[in-house]
Amino acid sequence: QVTLRESGPALVKPTQTLTLTCTFSGFSLTTSGMCVTWIRQPPGKALEWLARIDSNDDKYYITSLKTRLTISKDTSKNQVVLTLTNVDPVDSATYYCARFYTYGPGGFDYWGQGTLVTVSS
Amino acid sequence: EIVLTQFPATLSLSPGERASLSCRASQSVSNYLNWYQHKPGQAPRLLIYDASIRATGIPARFSGSGSGTDFTLTISSLEPEDFAVYYCQQRAKWPPGALTFGGGTKVEIK
Numbered sequence: 001q002v003t004l005r006e007s008g009p010a011l012v013k014p015t016q017t018l019t020l021t022c023t024f025s026g027f028s029l030t031t032s033g034m035c036v037t038w039i040r041q042p043p044g045k046a047l048e049w050l051a052r053i054d055s056n057d058d059k060y061y062i063t064s065l066k067t068r069l070t071i072s073k074d075t076s077k078n079q080v081v082l083t084l085t086n087v088d089p090v091d092s093a094t095y096y097c098a099r100f101y102t103y104g105p106g107g108f109d110y111w112g113q114g115t116l117v118t119v120s121s
Numbered sequence: 122e123i124v125l126t127q128f129p130a131t132l133s134l135s136p137g138e139r140a141s142l143s144c145r146a147s148q149s150v151s152n153y154l155n156w157y158q159h160k161p162g163q164a165p166r167l168l169i170y171d172a173s174i175r176a177t178g179i180p181a182r183f184s185g186s187g188s189g190t191d192f193t194l195t196i197s198s199l200e201p202e203d204f205a206v207y208y209c210q211q212r213a214k215w216p217p218g219a220l221t222f223g224g225g226t227k228v229e230i231k
Binding site for chain 2: 037039046052063108111
């Protein structure tokens with residue numbers, strides 16, 4: 001059974017760094033073609049893809065946030081970590097992690113339930 | 122960067138009616154286009170991948186079509202549980218690795 005769960009602070013102050021962890025089970029990020037992605041949804045707005053890390057450690061970022069985002073993985077812990085530096089109230093959103101398997105269904109087939117992050121002083 | 126435009130933004134329909142949702146890409150994404158259903162307080166659910174293939178467990182009333190730049194998600198007869206927001210998402214080759222979403226279409230009860 002594949003599961004993903006996001007964790008991190010519910011409240012972050014402007015200019016601070018947000019660190020979110022995705023802990024998953026039921027698959028391995030050492031499997032060729034396996035990826036984990038981060039997606040967010042600001043209140044009342046659309047889904048926004050943020051970053052992706054592949055089993056071969058290739059990393060991809062949304063162009064508009066590339067200088068502020070870092071994605072990494074710890075395969076021994078089955079975790080993927082996303083950091084977003086210098087946060088602003090516009091970064092307030094529900095943050096999701098999701099699985100993407102390049103050799104399987106061509107979409108995000110499993111998702112976490114999301115974690116709500118508010119950026120406010 | 123590929124931009125996905127969804128229209129209409131809102132679709133007001135009654136249960137039993139047919140829904141047609143559109144997604145247009147700013148450049149060709151071949152058939153690398155997926156559709157998701159998103160309800161408040163829940164994680165999004167993959168409905169259709171590679172433009173026309175239903176994901177596991179998705180009812181046959183959901184179908185996808187299109188290729189290149191123009192795509193359609195059709196719900197043949199709306200059930201009460203189908204009222205939600207629907208997003209398209211692409212995984213084309215450029216920029217490498219980018220997996221962008223459209224702006225969404227809300228299907229609401231008329």
